[in-house]
Amino acid sequence: MKKYDIKTTDKETLKKWYHLMSLGRAIDDKAPSYLLQSLGWSFHAPYAGHDAIQLAVGQTFKQGEDHLFPYYRDLLTALSAGMTAEEIILNGISKATDPTSGGRHMSNHFAKKELNIHNVSSATATQALHAAGLARGLVSYKKPGVVFCSFGEASTSEGYVYEAINGASTERLPVIFIIQDNGYGISVPKHEQTANRRVADNFIGFKNLKIFYCNGKDVFDSMNAVAAAREYSATTGNPSIVQANCVRIGSHSNSDKQTLYRDENELAYVKAADPLDKFRRMLIRYKRLTEEEVKQIEEEVKIELKAANRKALAAPDPTPESIFDFVLPDAYQPQKYVDGIHHLTGEKITLVTAINQTLKAEFRHNPDTFLWGQDVANKEKGGVFNVTKGLQQEFGSLRVFNAPIAEDYIVGTANGMSRLDPKIRIVIEGAEFADYFWPAVEQYVETTHEYWRNNGQFVPNITLRLASGGYIGGGLYHSQTIEGALATLPGARIVYPSFADDAAGLLRTSMRSEGFTLFLEPKAQYNSEPASTVVPEDFEVPFGKARIRRPGTDLSIITYGNTTHLSLSVAEQIFRETGESIEVIDLRSLIPLDKETLFESVKKTGKVLVVHEDKVFGGFGGEIAAIIASELFQYLDAPVKRVGSTFTPVGFHKNLEQAILPNENRIYDAAKDLLNY
Amino acid sequence: MEKIGIFYSIDAVKTATVAQEIIEALGKDNVEIVSVEQAWKEDFEKYNNIIIGVSTWFDGELPTYWDELIPELSDANLKNKRIAIFGLGDQLNYPENFADGVGILAEKLTGSGAKLTGFTSPEGYKFEYSKALKGNQFQGLIIDVENQNNQTKKRIKDWVKTLEFK
Ligand SMILES: Cc1cc2nc3c(=O)[nH]c(=O)nc-3n(C[C@H](O)[C@H](O)[C@H](O)COP(=O)(O)O)c2cc1C
Ligand SMILES: Cc1ncc(C[n+]2csc(CCOP(=O)(O)OP(=O)(O)O)c2C)c(N)n1
Numbered sequence: 001m002k003k004y005d006i007k008t009t010d011k012e013t014l015k016k017w018y019h020l021m022s023l024g025r026a027i028d029d030k031a032p033s034y035l036l037q038s039l040g041w042s043f044h045a046p047y048a049g050h051d052a053i054q055l056a057v058g059q060t061f062k063q064g065e066d067h068l069f070p071y072y073r074d075l076l077t078a079l080s081a082g083m084t085a086e087e088i089i090l091n092g093i094s095k096a097t098d099p100t101s102g103g104r105h106m107s108n109h110f111a112k113k114e115l116n117i118h119n120v121s122s123a124t125a126t127q128a129l130h131a132a133g134l135a136r137g138l139v140s141y142k143k144p145g146v147v148f149c150s151f152g153e154a155s156t157s158e159g160y161v162y163e164a165i166n167g168a169s170t171e172r173l174p175v176i177f178i179i180q181d182n183g184y185g186i187s188v189p190k191h192e193q194t195a196n197r198r199v200a201d202n203f204i205g206f207k208n209l210k211i212f213y214c215n216g217k218d219v220f221d222s223m224n225a226v227a228a229a230r231e232y233s234a235t236t237g238n239p240s241i242v243q244a245n246c247v248r249i250g251s252h253s254n255s256d257k258q259t260l261y262r263d264e265n266e267l268a269y270v271k272a273a274d275p276l277d278k279f280r281r282m283l284i285r286y287k288r289l290t291e292e293e294v295k296q297i298e299e300e301v302k303i304e305l306k307a308a309n310r311k312a313l314a315a316p317d318p319t320p321e322s323i324f325d326f327v328l329p330d331a332y333q334p335q336k337y338v339d340g341i342h343h344l345t346g347e348k349i350t351l352v353t354a355i356n357q358t359l360k361a362e363f364r365h366n367p368d369t370f371l372w373g374q375d376v377a378n379k380e381k382g383g384v385f386n387v388t389k390g391l392q393q394e395f396g397s398l399r400v401f402n403a404p405i406a407e408d409y410i411v412g413t414a415n416g417m418s419r420l421d422p423k424i425r426i427v428i429e430g431a432e433f434a435d436y437f438w439p440a441v442e443q444y445v446e447t448t449h450e451y452w453r454n455n456g457q458f459v460p461n462i463t464l465r466l467a468s469g470g471y472i473g474g475g476l477y478h479s480q481t482i483e484g485a486l487a488t489l490p491g492a493r494i495v496y497p498s499f500a501d502d503a504a505g506l507l508r509t510s511m512r513s514e515g516f517t518l519f520l521e522p523k524a525q526y527n528s529e530p531a532s533t534v535v536p537e538d539f540e541v542p543f544g545k546a547r548i549r550r551p552g553t554d555l556s557i558i559t560y561g562n563t564t565h566l567s568l569s570v571a572e573q574i575f576r577e578t579g580e581s582i583e584v585i586d587l588r589s590l591i592p593l594d595k596e597t598l599f600e601s602v603k604k605t606g607k608v609l610v611v612h613e614d615k616v617f618g619g620f621g622g623e624i625a626a627i628i629a630s631e632l633f634q635y636l637d638a639p640v641k642r643v644g645s646t647f648t649p650v651g652f653h654k655n656l657e658q659a660i661l662p663n664e665n666r667i668y669d670a671a672k673d674l675l676n677y
Numbered sequence: 678m679e680k681i682g683i684f685y686s687i688d689a690v691k692t693a694t695v696a697q698e699i700i701e702a703l704g705k706d707n708v709e710i711v712s713v714e715q716a717w718k719e720d721f722e723k724y725n726n727i728i729i730g731v732s733t734w735f736d737g738e739l740p741t742y743w744d745e746l747i748p749e750l751s752d753a754n755l756k757n758k759r760i761a762i763f764g765l766g767d768q769l770n771y772p773e774n775f776a777d778g779v780g781i782l783a784e785k786l787t788g789s790g791a792k793l794t795g796f797t798s799p800e801g802y803k804f805e806y807s808k809a810l811k812g813n814q815f816q817g818l819i820i821d822v823e824n825q826n827n828q829t830k831k832r833i834k835d836w837v838k839t840l841e842f843k
Pocket of ligand 2: 123
């Protein structure tokens with residue numbers, strides 16, 4: 001027996017639905033007029049033709065329990081789920097009080113944190129990964145509710161949609177993926193996206209997943225399908241898909257012109273299938289509402305929209321001064337080791353042991369910690385480099401577990417799960433080797449945007465660990481260090497310790513801080529003698545504090561990671577040969593950067609050599625050199641020099657690797673050049 | 678023979694054109710046209726012989742004017758009524774849902790007690806799947822004006838001869 005139909009659904013419900021649908025459509029129809037008056041809403045993707053499915057998702061969404069990830073066409077979904085007309089317009093015209101983002105994010109991206117209507121990217125369907133992550137959080141914390149995640153059919157071509165659905169199927173996560181199928185991805189007809197007309201059929205083989213099909217233009221069919229999907233996912237904990245057949249009555253967005261690729265005949269069919277007209281006709285034909293009652297609702301909507309519009313127009317605009325707010329949240333501030341330096345003596349431990357012990361200590365300290373990645377936990381195996389050894393045995397498989405070979409999924413689900421509760425801290429091994437991280441860069445970008453984009457309402461609390469760099473004869477994909485590329489993206493801290501104690505201290509700070517930290521580990525040093533140090537049990541290193549590993553007066557070497565050790569031995573060698581004294585500064589943090597320590601050193605020595613393992617061309621050292629050249633020019637006695645890799649991939653044969661990566665000879669020559677300048 | 682009520686949308690140009698040819702083949706005087714947009718339960722109950730015209734839209738859906746009638750038809754008493762369905766579809770562009778509308782209505786109408794007549798052979802059509810098929814027969818006449826319009830006249834002529842009306 002179908003739950004909803006035109007004959008039996010109660011009148012008040014029908015009125016509420018018609019009201020929501022009319023109000024949504026009135027806003028949708030009005031949106032272009034804001035642009036015409038230069039008031040904003042310069043991105044508008046009209047939803048007309050998706051009315052019934054959107055109404056149904058919003059009505060089925062259980063406030064206070066469920067979570068919703070809408071997409072840019074989900075105006076009515078957001079309204080139906082509880083946002084007000086005024087809030088929708090505030091987003092449309094990018095006001096400072098826009099609940100999505102305070103005008104930071106594109107228009108037509110509707111969110112409201114208090115309602116668990118999540119802020120999503122405009123990169124199509126990336127929210128699928130967040131939805132899976134959030135559902136994992138619901139399962140972990142044994143919370144009721146489901147996660148709705150909506151997107152268009154063309155977006156399912158994205159690989160990460162498959163990652164999300166595979167993950168939800170494997171982990172048995174209560175996510176309802178709503179596929180709103182209007183037949184087009186902008187101008188591309190769906191037969192050019194995938195072979196099945198019903199894209200949901202591509203997922204038929206996924207276990208635990210149930211697919212529901214509905215006419216997304218029919219209110220009752222959509223309500224019944226979404227209700228059935230919610231029932232299935234809520235009671236079994238499994239994922240489902242609702243494939244809703246819609247039509248796109250308008251162009252893709254205001255920057256598209258559909259008459260360039262759709263003929264009059266087709267557009268006539270589409271118009272005839274208008275879901276709002278259909279619902280209105282049925283209300284009257286089946287004598288559920290009179291013409292007068294329907295008209296009264298339409299009049300109410302006009303008045304309501306007018307009032308909402310007036311209020312929204314009066315709202316303040318965002319100010320230019322606010323741009324630096326919410327790039328990164330305040331970090332945890334160490335109390336005992338304020339500069340991240342200790343003087344403990346005793347037994348040294350390796351870098352890998354230091355990380356492993358700190359992870360365990362933090363997991364004991366905070367029960368809301370989680371860790372996942374590839375190969376991180378199977379009996380005695382704890383990561384490709386044993387960094388996570390013993391964690392799953394001690395903390396259980398709910399907190400420490402393996403992820404599929406899907407780097408984007410690893411990162412995206414961390415972002416999603418973070419949304420459940422600000423107390424959660426997640427450590428992910430983003431890839432087995434830093435070079436394998438590239439498939440996840442899309443989610444990396446997304447995570448760096450998050451806090452800023454939602455105007456400080458939510459921040460993903462993630463420590464992203466990556467075993468980085470070469471000197472192990474690893475060849476391509478096993479030798480790269482990727483901080484140069486990632487440092488161009490605001491919204492993440494980047495740390496790169498070279499010693500065991502700094503690794504422990506920075507990891508602890510990362511795991512206690514709010515926000516997103518990229519934690520790069522020089523894997524060649526995991527078990528090396530030079531990187532081994534004494535590590536105080538409670539050691540902490542603040543972000544943005546470099547460490548002078550060797551004081552000196554004649555030349556400053558600024559470095560981090562593997563090359564810290566090379567630079568230290570060059571400094572020692574030169575000192576023994578000539579007595580010249582080189583200061584070696586280990587940056588430890590790239591973002592934030594400790595300009596104070598660098599500047600003090602440069603003012604003292606007047607000469608700078610920047611050394612890192614990454615390529616000289618385009619590497620992070622270029623930024624350091626530029627800062628020094630532009631801000632400390634008057635203190636310099638020589639040009640700023642740089643040593644790093646050649647502008648090539650890292651070769652496998654040791655002759656090649658040696659020719660490519662920086663070594664002591666190259667650092668020595670550059671240092672001598674500068675000392676003799 | 679009793680009068681035949683023929684139900685279709687007068688605004689659906691292609692369906693209406695095919696309907697006109699069927700009416701001619703049956704003889705104008707034997708047939709009364711009922712516009713689906715205005716039709717209600719009583720209009721169906723009035724006739725013992727009924728012809729229904731339905732095309733297929735949007736990956737196997739009924740045109741909205743038929744879809745809107747479904748709840749009403751579910752309650753109609755169509756016992757002992759003879760109903761023949763003709764449907765338009767495009768086998769080249771929609772081979773996965775070729776003329777599904779015919780199948781959807783056939784199921785609803787038989788569910789309300791009607792007896793269907795005018796089944797045809799799928800020979801000569803090329804498609805992957807169709808809800809119109811039951812066993813090895815279409816549950817009505819399938820017309821593809823987009824791809825096989827040259828056969829439309831003959832298909833209609835042959836079909837009307839097979840209709841078992843009272
Ligand atoms: C948007 C659209 C979707 C269609 N979907 C189907 C379909 O799923 N199956 C099918 O057999 N024909 C489909 N057709 C083809 C129509 O049924 C065919 O063009 C028919 O002649 C239309 O008749 P009408 O205009 O009288 O409704 C579709 C046509 C359009 C324009
Ligand atoms: C990752 C990414 N690639 C491309 C785009 C540009 N783009 C925006 S919407 C869109 C079409 C999406 O179509 P569909 O998923 O079917 O949803 P619809 O817009 O039709 O509702 C494209 C290609 C984007 N936003 N993100």
